[in-house]
Every structure is written in structure tokens, then in C-alpha cells.
Amino acid sequence: MSNDLDSINSGQLLTFLFATEVGIGILVLPRTLIKEVGTGGWISIILAAFLVGIGVICITLLNRMIGDSGFAALPILLGKPLGWVFSVALMLYLVAISSIVLNLFVEVVRIWFFPAASRLTLMLFLLVPSVYMVSKGLRVVALFDGFIYLIMALLALVPLHGIIDGNILFLRPVLQVTIGKLTSGALKSGVSFLGFELLLFFYPEVLGKKRLFLTGAGSIAMATFFYVGAFIAAIALFGPVQPAHLTYPLLEISRTISLPIVERVDLLFGGLWVTAITTTISGFLIGLVKAVETRFHVRNRISLAVISIVTVIASLITGSFAEAEALADMIGIVGLAVGVVFPAVLLPVAWLRKGAIKKWHQSK
Amino acid sequence: MTVLIALCVLMAGFATGCWNEKILEKVGIALVTSIDSLPDGRLRFASAAPVIDSDAREKIEFVVTEGHTVRECREALRRKAGKEIVAGKVQSLIFGEATAHQGIGPFMEVLVRDTINPLLAWVTIAEGEGSGLLEKGKAMKEKPPIGIYANDLLERTSQSGETVRTTVYNFQTAFYTPGLDPVTPLMRASETEIVVVGSALFRHDRMSGRIDNKQSMMLNLLMGNRIDGRVTLKLPQSLETPKGFVTFQITQSKRKIRKHLNQGKPAFLIAVELTIDIEGFRIGRLFEPTFLEKMERFLSNSVTSEMQKTIRLIQEAGCDAIGTGVIAKASWYKQWQHWNWEELYPRIELKASAKVNIQNSGGTD
Numbered sequence: 001m002s003n004d005l006d007s008i009n010s011g012q013l014l015t016f017l018f019a020t021e022v023g024i025g026i027l028v029l030p031r032t033l034i035k036e037v038g039t040g041g042w043i044s045i046i047l048a049a050f051l052v053g054i055g056v057i058c059i060t061l062l063n064r065m066i067g068d069s070g071f072a073a074l075p076i077l078l079g080k081p082l083g084w085v086f087s088v089a090l091m092l093y094l095v096a097i098s099s100i101v102l103n104l105f106v107e108v109v110r111i112w113f114f115p116a117a118s119r120l121t122l123m124l125f126l127l128v129p130s131v132y133m134v135s136k137g138l139r140v141v142a143l144f145d146g147f148i149y150l151i152m153a154l155l156a157l158v159p160l161h162g163i164i165d166g167n168i169l170f171l172r173p174v175l176q177v178t179i180g181k182l183t184s185g186a187l188k189s190g191v192s193f194l195g196f197e198l199l200l201f202f203y204p205e206v207l208g209k210k211r212l213f214l215t216g217a218g219s220i221a222m223a224t225f226f227y228v229g230a231f232i233a234a235i236a237l238f239g240p241v242q243p244a245h246l247t248y249p250l251l252e253i254s255r256t257i258s259l260p261i262v263e264r265v266d267l268l269f270g271g272l273w274v275t276a277i278t279t280t281i282s283g284f285l286i287g288l289v290k291a292v293e294t295r296f297h298v299r300n301r302i303s304l305a306v307i308s309i310v311t312v313i314a315s316l317i318t319g320s321f322a323e324a325e326a327l328a329d330m331i332g333i334v335g336l337a338v339g340v341v342f343p344a345v346l347l348p349v350a351w352l353r354k355g356a357i358k359k360w361h362q363s364k
Numbered sequence: 365m366t367v368l369i370a371l372c373v374l375m376a377g378f379a380t381g382c383w384n385e386k387i388l389e390k391v392g393i394a395l396v397t398s399i400d401s402l403p404d405g406r407l408r409f410a411s412a413a414p415v416i417d418s419d420a421r422e423k424i425e426f427v428v429t430e431g432h433t434v435r436e437c438r439e440a441l442r443r444k445a446g447k448e449i450v451a452g453k454v455q456s457l458i459f460g461e462a463t464a465h466q467g468i469g470p471f472m473e474v475l476v477r478d479t480i481n482p483l484l485a486w487v488t489i490a491e492g493e494g495s496g497l498l499e500k501g502k503a504m505k506e507k508p509p510i511g512i513y514a515n516d517l518l519e520r521t522s523q524s525g526e527t528v529r530t531t532v533y534n535f536q537t538a539f540y541t542p543g544l545d546p547v548t549p550l551m552r553a554s555e556t557e558i559v560v561v562g563s564a565l566f567r568h569d570r571m572s573g574r575i576d577n578k579q580s581m582m583l584n585l586l587m588g589n590r591i592d593g594r595v596t597l598k599l600p601q602s603l604e605t606p607k608g609f610v611t612f613q614i615t616q617s618k619r620k621i622r623k624h625l626n627q628g629k630p631a632f633l634i635a636v637e638l639t640i641d642i643e644g645f646r647i648g649r650l651f652e653p654t655f656l657e658k659m660e661r662f663l664s665n666s667v668t669s670e671m672q673k674t675i676r677l678i679q680e681a682g683c684d685a686i687g688t689g690v691i692a693k694a695s696w697y698k699q700w701q702h703w704n705w706e707e708l709y710p711r712i713e714l715k716a717s718a719k720v721n722i723q724n725s726g727g728t729d
Contacts, residue, residue: 112479167687170541172694238533239541255483256533264452266479 005137006290010208010215012142017195017219019145020283022152022226023276024104024328025192029227030234030249037185039170039240040177042228044185049224051186052193055340056216059199062343063212065350066357069203070343072294076360077349086342087295090200093331093338094288095307097194098281099314100331102126103324105277111321112251113270123312126274130282131308134289135301138205141286145279151272152226158269159226159233162253166236191332193223195280197339198287201294285311392425392447395511398494399434399471400460406430409437410495411449412502412510424509425449426502428495434474451478455515456486457532458494458551461564461571469539469569476536483533486518489564489571491552500553507557514558518549521560525584525591525614526577528563528685539569543689543705545682547583550574565683567706573681575674581614582667582674585636586686586716588619594643597666603659612640612663615723623695630692631713638667641724650725663720671716679710688714 008016033041059070066073071090075083106122114122133141177185199216206212234249237256243249254269262268288307293299350357392413400408410428427449429440441449457475459468468487475481490497501510508516522529527549530538538546546566552559563580565573575583584591596611603610616639623632640663642650649655678685689709693700 167690169687169690169694173697176697237537239537239544241542242536242540245540251479252483252533255479256531258484 005139006202006205007207008139008142008205010206010211012139012145013202013206013212014215014218015145015148016138016142016283017198017216018222019148019276019279020195020198021193021219021223021280022148023195023280024101024108025189025223026155026226026230026276027108027248027250027273028104028325028328029189029192030231030243031246032188033185033231034235034240034244034249036188037177037181039172039235040174040182041185042171042231043174044182045189045192045224045227045231047182047186048189048193049220051190051336051340052196052220053217055336055343056196056199056213056220058340058343058347059197060213060216062346062350063199063203064209065347065354066203067361069294070200070346071291072203073350073357073360076356077346077353084295087291090338091288091291091295093334094284094291095310095314096327097331097335098284098288098311099317100324100328101277101281101284102311102315104328105274105281106315107321107324108248108251109270109274111247113267119316120312123315126278126281127308127312130278130285131304133282134285135304138202138286138290141279141282144282147275148279151275155269155272155276156226156229158250158254158257158265159229161257162233162237163229165256166233166238168232168236170235170240171232187333187336188329189227190336191328192227193220194332194335194339195283196220197335198283200339200343201287201290205290390447392445392449393453394449394451395453395509396456396458396498396514397451397454398458398460398490398498399463399468400493400495401463401466402430406432407434407437408493408495409434409441410498411441411445412498413445413447413449414509414511415446424502424511426498428499434471450480452480452482454482454485455511456488456518458488458490458497458514460493460495461489461491463494464489464564464566464571467569472532472536472539472569476532481532484531486515486549487530487532487535487546488514488518488549488551491550491561497551497553497558500555501558504556504558514551517551517558517560521577522549523591524593525581525589526562526593527560527580528584528587529589538566538685541687541690543684543691543693544687545684547683547685565678565681565685567682572683573677575677578670579674579677582671583678583685585614585617585619585638585667585718586634586671586674590617595667597663600662603655603662610659610663611643612720612722613643615639615641621691623691625696625699626713628699629708629712630688630696632688632691632715634671634686634714634716635719636667636671636716637719637721639721639723642722643725650722656722660720660722663722664718667718667720668716671718675714675716679712679714682706682710684709686714688712 033044037044062070074087102123105126106119109122133144196216230250233253234243237253246252251266254266257265259265292303394411394413396412398410402408408430413425415423415425425446427441427445429437431437431440498510507513521527528547530548535546538544548564549560550562550564552561562574562576564571581593591614594611594613596609599608599610618637620635621632689705
């Protein structure tokens with residue numbers, strides 16, 4: 001597999017990041033936030049977007065300072081032993097998040113659509129096309145991700161129906177929560193933006209590096225728009241309390257739509273959503289493939305097969321829906337640490353290790 | 365390799381649904397379901413499904429089961445029914461009046477949890493028992509099958525405003541939202557017909573009162589719902605016609621709610637502006653501006669009075685169907701936290717004012 005297949009322009013990067021970010025969150029976020037924050041949950045989403053935006057700034061500056069991806073330079077910045085430890089930790093993080101997305105996908109499909117379907121079959125259903133795309137490189141993944149705009153435009157009709165048919169008064173009063181709750185809500189929302197941290201793994205592949213921050217911020221802005229819309233729609237239609245008791249509020253909204261030909265709008269919605277999930281999982285998998293290639297200089301079908309098998313095995317660890325959700329919450333915090341705290345800590349290190357970075361570039 | 369992958373995806377795609385197949389010929393599609401609480405604490409669960417078999421003598425399969433929970437009843441239903449009964453097309457959920465008085469929240473919860481049950485099914489209360497209404501409906505040979513019959517009645521009467529449209533998700537939203545209560549259609553069955561007699565008023569999930577068809581219309585207008593029903597009123601002597609009555613059809617309605625605090629307590633004025641077509645009145649007189657003005661004033665006063673009566677009934681029943689509590693919470697949140705809305709609601713100042721504009725007269729001169 002040639003690295004040329006990985007080069008993407010800033011537009012494709014925007015699509016890739018947006019498609020990776022939007023997935024499970026759009027279904028789960030309204031419930032989580034209403035439980036945690038109440039009707040002011042949309043403020044938490046915006047806070048989370050700013051928090052994640054700080055991460056994008058840090059990663060952009062870090063990559064620019066290094067002249068390569070932050071991940072590639074870890075052994076130079078932290079020394080070989082520590083650099084390897086963090087590299088392996090980041091790869092494990094990508095395995096964990098891929099397996100959690102896979103797991104949550106299976107849970108959604110089994111709860112909502114096919115209760116009797118086997119977990120493994122459903123995993124294969126999602127994983128095989130994703131792995132196939134990943135085998136063709138980042139550019140193919142980003143090009144396929146272009147479908148996300150069409151899908152999101154169609155999916156957006158569901159929250160739009162909720163807003164039009166619902167009562168916006170349910171959202172008031174806006175500020176009835178403490179700063180503490182808003183912050184905790186923002187942290188819980190962070191998991192829905194995960195995908196932006198993949199900027200840490202890609203830099204030489206991106207054409208138009210000057211626009212790196214804008215593309216990262218753009219993807220976050222688009223995701224924020226959809227999440228806020230989904231949250232408002234859930235409250236407008238189901239009131240300020242009920243969404244906390246609904247497993248997937250957005251799917252519930254689709255159940256309230258009556259169309260002349262399509263009787264089960266929720267199935268149509270779910271079908272489109274599966275494509276959104278495919279783009280999410282392929283995003284994390286290509287990140288993992290890139291990480292393995294960067295650190296072990298291996299990128300072939302065998303490495304891809306190993307990555308896929310490890311992901312499937314990891315996703316089989318959790319047995320129940322509650323376990324999968326608890327793990328997702330945990331990985332959300334880890335993801336924010338990876339995407340915001342870690343690059344922020346690395347920034348001064350990179351500044352101090354300017355000389356070593358220069359030498360590293362000369363030796364390449 | 366590509367072919368192999370394509371095969372894998374296809375197999376996974378097809379196999380995914382194999383575990384969940386429902387073949388139309390092998391299932392019974394329930395269109396209407398009823399739940400009643402029995403005096404011994406058990407439940408009676410009834411279901412009516414059309415029979416898809418040209419040779420069958422009975423066109424409807426009607427099954428009644430009893431058990432301690434809805435799930436247990438459903439399992440019993442599975443053992444009794446000729447085919448596996450699926451609930452995905454249920455159009456109406458009917459609860460007996462006594463059950464509604466005890467509270468239907470727990471049953472609704474079970475029904476909402478299962479993703480197969482439609483959220484757009486009607487929630488309806490039957491005078492007497494729900495299963496009784498289904499049984500009578502099944503025996504009505506001159507009427508359409510009970511599920512379709514009940515659904516058509518509810519559709520028509522809610523469009524005209526003679527009852528309040530309440531689906532499963534509407535009920536749940538009102539039940540869960542502080543400062544808002546549900547209202548559902550109320551039906552009565554005789555040996556020969558089913559009639560939508562008005563609406564059942566709820567306080568939380570318990571039925572606490574009832575209103576008739578005309579009051580349901582007024583409530584719909586107060587709730588801001590779009591309706592196209594007809595109202596008949598007795599005319600005063602100053603506007604006397606040979607018949608002494610006037611019938612008008614509502615073509616448009618606009619609602620505005622004005623609110624203020626009166627001595628620390630919320631007060632609301634619901635102003636409704638109606639555009640109507642008068643039917644069955646002498647057209648010539650309605651062209652006279654003074655007469656037209658008199659008529660509009662009379663109609664405005666009459667509708668206001670009917671609305672005020674309806675408000676009194678819903679306040680007495682403790683049913684905040686209009687959602688004044690939601691408005692109060694949104695407007696005066698600090699005070700809201702100290703109010704016990706359930707106690708306060710029946711005593712709040714809630715007034716209505718209607719302004720009727722006659723658009724057309726469809727009568728003969």
C-alpha cells in the first residue's frame with residue numbers, strides 16, 4: 001500500500017473528521033445530557049465544542065512545530081522508552097474506541113431493529129466494508145465519507161420535525177443549572193466529538209497544511225450544529241423529562257413521523273445512520289493503521305487483519321448494554337485527555353526539544 | 365478478494381434479518397388493543413386482528429387474556445391466538461374507564477419501551493371496559509372491522525375538534541412534563557355503534573374528569589390546536605331566525621396567551637380569534653353591517669362563555685391540558701420552585717376571550 005493513497009486535501013480532511021466525529025453521539029447524547037444537565041444541556045455541547053477546539057489548536061500548533069504528526073515524533077519528544085509507552089497507549093486507545101463504537105452499534109441494532117441477530121454477524125456487517133475501505137487508504141476513506149453530507153441532510157429532517165412539531169417552551173428556563181453540572185455535561189459531550197484527535201496521527205498526508213486548524217474547527221462546528229439540533233428536538237417533542245428515560249431519543253422522534261409510503265421511518269433513519277457509523281469506525285481504523293505503520297513500519301493486509309481481529313475481540317469483552325455505555329463514558333474522558341491534555345502538554349516539550357526535532361528531520 | 369468481500373457483506377446483510385423474519389401469512393396483525401384492571405388486581409388484555417384468510421368464517425380474530433402484567437398477558441395471548449399476534453400496526457390502545465381512574469402510566473411505560481409498538485397509536489378511554497368495547501365492536505356486522513372503525517372515528521372527531529388527538533407519545537410527553545397533563549378521547553359502545561362522546565381529562569396518569577364534544581372543541585381551541593368542526597348555538601331573540609339556531613364551521617383559529625402575576629400568583633388570558641363560515645342562515649341579513657356586527661358579538665360572547673365553562677371543568681379536574689404550568693415555569697422559574705403547581709393550578713386566574721370573524725355565509729336566502 002502506497003502512502004500516496006493517504007494524501008488528502010483540506011476539504012477531504014474536513015469531511016473525514018466530521019464523518020468520524022458524528023456517529024453514536026447523535027443517538028445517545030440527548031439522553032445523557034438531559035440526565036446530567038437538564039434543559040440547558042445544549043450549553044454543555046457548545047462548551048464541549050470549545051474544549052475540543054482547544055485540542056485542535058494544540059494539535060495544529062504541535063504538528064506545525066514538529067513538521068510531522070505529533071504521534072510520529074513521540075520518541076523524539078519524550079525519549080525512546082517513554083515515547084514507545086505513549087505510542088502503544090495511543091494505539092490501545094484507538095483499538096478501544098473502535099471496539100466501543102462497534103459494540104454500541106451492535107447494541108443499537110439489537111435493541112431497535114434485529115433483536116435476535118447474532119453479535120458477530122452484525123459486527124461483520126459493519127466491519128467488513130470499513131476494513132475494505134481502510135485497505136484502500138485514507139483518500140478512499142475520505143472520499144466515501146463525502147456521503148456523510150447527504151446522510152446528515154436526510155437525517156436532519158428528523159430533528160427538524162421534532163423542532164417544528166414540538167414546543168420550544170420546554171427548553172425554558174435556559175439557565176437553571178450550576179456551572180459544575182454544565183462542565184460535567186461538557187465532559188460527557190466530549191465523547192461525541194471524538195475523531196478530532198486523529199489530527200495527531202496525520203500531518204504529512206494533508207495537503208494545504210495552513211488550513212489544518214480551520215478544517216478541524218469546521219468539523220467541530222458542523223458536529224455541534226447537529227448535536228444541538230438533536231438535543232433541542234428531543235426536548236421540544238418529548239418535554240424536559242421524558243428524553244432521560246428514552247434509550248435513543250432521536251430514533252424515538254423518527255417513530256413519531258408518519259409518511260404515506262414509508263411506515264417505519266425509524267428503520268429508514270436507522271439504515272442511513274448505519275452508513276454514518278461505517279464512516280466513524282473506518283476513521284478510527286485508518287488512524288490505527290497509520291499509527292501501526294508509523295511506529296512498526298508495517299502496513300499490509302496481515303496487519304489490517306490483525307487490527308480487525310483485535311478490534312472484534314476487544315468489542316466482545318463487554319457483555320451488556322449498560323457495560324458498553326459505561327465504557328463509552330470512560331473512553332470519552334480518555335479521548336479528551338488524548339486530544340486536548342496530551343497535545344497541550346507536548347507543546348512546551350516540543351518547544352524545548354527544537355534541536356532534537358531538527359536533527360530527527362535531518363536524519364530522515 | 366473483492367468478490368469474497370462483497371459476498372461477506374451480502375451474507376452478513378441477509379443473515380442479519382433471518383433471525384427476525386415475520387411472514388405476513390404466519391402472523392396476525394393487531395389493530396386495536398385494550399387493557400383493563402380487574403378487581404382482583406389482575407389485568408385483562410384484549411386484542412383484535414383482521415384474519416387474512418379468504419376461507420375464514422370470522423373476519424376478526426378477537427383474543428382476551430388475563431394475567432398479572434402486560435407481558436404475562438401477551439405471553440398468554442401467544443398461547444391462545446391462531447397466529448402469532450404482532451403489535452407493530454396497533455392504531456388504538458383502549459383503556460377501560462375504571463382502569464383510567466386508577467392510572468395508566470405503568471401500562472404506557474411497558475408499551476413505549478418495546479420499539480415495535482407504534483408511538484402514533486391513539487390512547488383512548490372506553491366507558492365501561494375496554495375489552496367490552498372491542499367485543500361489541502367485533503359483533504357489529506354493519507360496521508367496518510373494529511380496529512379500522514375505531515381509528516376512523518377518532519381521526520374524524522379529532523379533526524373536527526370533538527375530541528382531543530392524543531397518541532402514545534403525546535400522552536407520555538404530557539404525563540412526564542411538569543405543568544402539563546394529558547387529555548384523551550372518550551368512547552362509548554352500544555350494541556349497534558361506537559360513539560366518541562368527548563374527552564377524558566387526566567391528572568398525571570389518572571383520569572380525573574370528562575368533557576363532552578362541544579367542550580372538547582373549546583379545549584382544542586384553548587390548546588391552540590387546528591380544528592375544522594361545526595358548532596351549533598341557540599340564537600337570542602334579537603337575532604331570531606325561523607329555526608332559532610345557527611351553525612358555523614371554524615375555518616381558522618389563532619391563539620394568544622397573555623400572562624402576568626397577580627398578587628404573586630400567575631394569571632392567564634387566552635385570546636382566541638376565530639374565522640368562521642356560517643351555515644344555514646339567511647345570507648341577506650348577514651350583508652347588513654349592523655346585523656353582522658351583532659351576530660359577531662353574539663358569537664364571540666357565546667364562544668367565550670363556552671370556553672370559560674370548559675376552563676372551569678379542566679381546573680376542577682386538576683388537568684392542566686393547556687400547559688399553563690409550562691408557561692409559568694418558563695416565565696417565573698424562581699417562583700415556580702416555591703409553588704406546588706398541582707395545588708395552585710385549580711385556583712389560578714385562567715380566563716378566555718374569543719373574537720369571532722364571519723368570513724362567509726353558506727346559507728340560503
